[in-house]
Amino acid sequence: MEERSLKVLEADTTFFNKITSTLSKLLMPTRVGINSLLINMKRNNILKNYEHFISLDSNDDDAKKEQVKNRYEESYSLYLESIDKYIMDSVYKKVKKGMATDFEKSAIASYYNIVHLKENEYLEYKYRKQKFLLELDYENIKVNGKEKIREKFENLYLSKIDGLYKGIIKNYSVKLSDSDAIKNNSISIFANIFSTLEEYIKNVFPLKLQKEKNETFDKIIKDYEDFEKFTVGKLDEKEFIEKNMILLGLSRVLFTHSLPLVAAEQCYKKLLNDARNLIVNTKDDNKKEEVYVMLIKLVEDYNIKLLSTKLYWDKPEEREKYKKFWNEYSNSKNSEKKEILILKREISELEDTDKFKVLKKYYKSKLVEFGVMKNIRSFKIVQNSYKIEKGKMPKKEKLTSTIK
Numbered sequence: 001m002e003e004r005s006l007k008v009l010e011a012d013t014t015f016f017n018k019i020t021s022t023l024s025k026l027l028m029p030t031r032v033g034i035n036s037l038l039i040n041m042k043r044n045n046i047l048k049n050y051e052h053f054i055s056l057d058s059n060d061d062d063a064k065k066e067q068v069k070n071r072y073e074e075s076y077s078l079y080l081e082s083i084d085k086y087i088m089d090s091v092y093k094k095v096k097k098g099m100a101t102d103f104e105k106s107a108i109a110s111y112y113n114i115v116h117l118k119e120n121e122y123l124e125y126k127y128r129k130q131k132f133l134l135e136l137d138y139e140n141i142k143v144n145g146k147e148k149i150r151e152k153f154e155n156l157y158l159s160k161i162d163g164l165y166k167g168i169i170k171n172y173s174v175k176l177s178d179s180d181a182i183k184n185n186s187i188s189i190f191a192n193i194f195s196t197l198e199e200y201i202k203n204v205f206p207l208k209l210q211k212e213k214n215e216t217f218d219k220i221i222k223d224y225e226d227f228e229k230f231t232v233g234k235l236d237e238k239e240f241i242e243k244n245m246i247l248l249g250l251s252r253v254l255f256t257h258s259l260p261l262v263a264a265e266q267c268y269k270k271l272l273n274d275a276r277n278l279i280v281n282t283k284d285d286n287k288k289e290e291v292y293v294m295l296i297k298l299v300e301d302y303n304i305k306l307l308s309t310k311l312y313w314d315k316p317e318e319r320e321k322y323k324k325f326w327n328e329y330s331n332s333k334n335s336e337k338k339e340i341l342i343l344k345r346e347i348s349e350l351e352d353t354d355k356f357k358v359l360k361k362y363y364k365s366k367l368v369e370f371g372v373m374k375n376i377r378s379f380k381i382v383q384n385s386y387k388i389e390k391g392k393m394p395k396k397e398k399l400t401s402t403i404k
Helices: 015-026 034-054 062-096 102-115 122-144 147-176 179-203 205-211 215-231 237-254 261-281 285-305 316-330 335-349 354-370
Strands: 379-381 401-403
Touching: 034 062, 034 147, 062 102, 062 122, 102 122, 122 147, 147 179, 147 205, 147 261, 179 205, 179 215, 179 237, 179 261, 205 215, 215 237, 237 261, 237 285, 261 285, 261 354, 285 335, 285 354, 316 335, 335 354
Parallel strands: none
Antiparallel strands: 379 401
8 A cells, every 4th residue: 555654734734725635635646535435435335235245134025135235345346346456556656666665566476476366276366366455455444444444344354354365265275186197296286285274374364363252263273372482483394384384273263164174184194294304304403302302293294183083084984993992992091001002093094215214214213212122133143254474274263243
């Protein structure tokens, strides 16, 4: 939005001077001009229709419900169109003339990144454009709007923005079920899911906590507070995985239907593989231990928040095997016993690739520390060696062995 500057008014400003000033503003296509006036009118209209819409109850006849709903949806479209027009008539022209603020330059860049989605990703384009326009006006209201307008608008904003985020997440979830999409764009799909979840938790969830009374939020407030620790400073690879683990846990409550169990399971598997790879590639023992502790927490989250609630398994034998593990795990009161069960399951589930052989060896060393596995000693036989002394036949030395 355009930067605000201090304006000094003369003390003898007359009524006619005020009228002249107002008319000149209305003739200029700027934020304080005709586009701003149109946006205000359309916003007031949709707020009024939104109030009518949410006031409907089960006793109202269907014809009235349909009429109110259509009026609300039409006013929403007209409202978004007015913001879209403002961007093209005002912000775009200012950027083109080199007169735009940094915020306006950033806004127009984001706008065109969204427009580019239209040809190949229409569904995502539809959701993201609405989200962008709503967010743009909300920022404007926060800076310039009166408190009463802001309070009314936030109720509408939350109802709309929440649905748009869920639509975007659901669109990515559908893509995860497409095997061809996974082969070609799996990394970008996962990245988009986590970045969208992060956007929501940063920008929308705090407002929901403030405006809505929901007992469900009490269950995830600790996870939300843990997430906030990862919003400051640059994250290393371990912290990045940990942050996404928290986001995924929050999504099991906030996006249960938009990111269904099947899609969430793929996201968990992605994080687990990232964490396993990091253990293998980390050389420093202290850092490796930190990653290991995080991996155990990730496996616990995966089991508690997802696998324990999974009803449909591809193979019945896998389900029975997991039920046995989960019964033993959930009945264990000792955290050490739970960690041992996790390690044993990890070892049995991992493939015998070179990478995972290294990881299995690391897991087994942990089981040795817990005293549930004996250290396998290998004996290295020193090859026969001979001393040649002057005037004597070579003498064979005794065999020696060393513990490895």
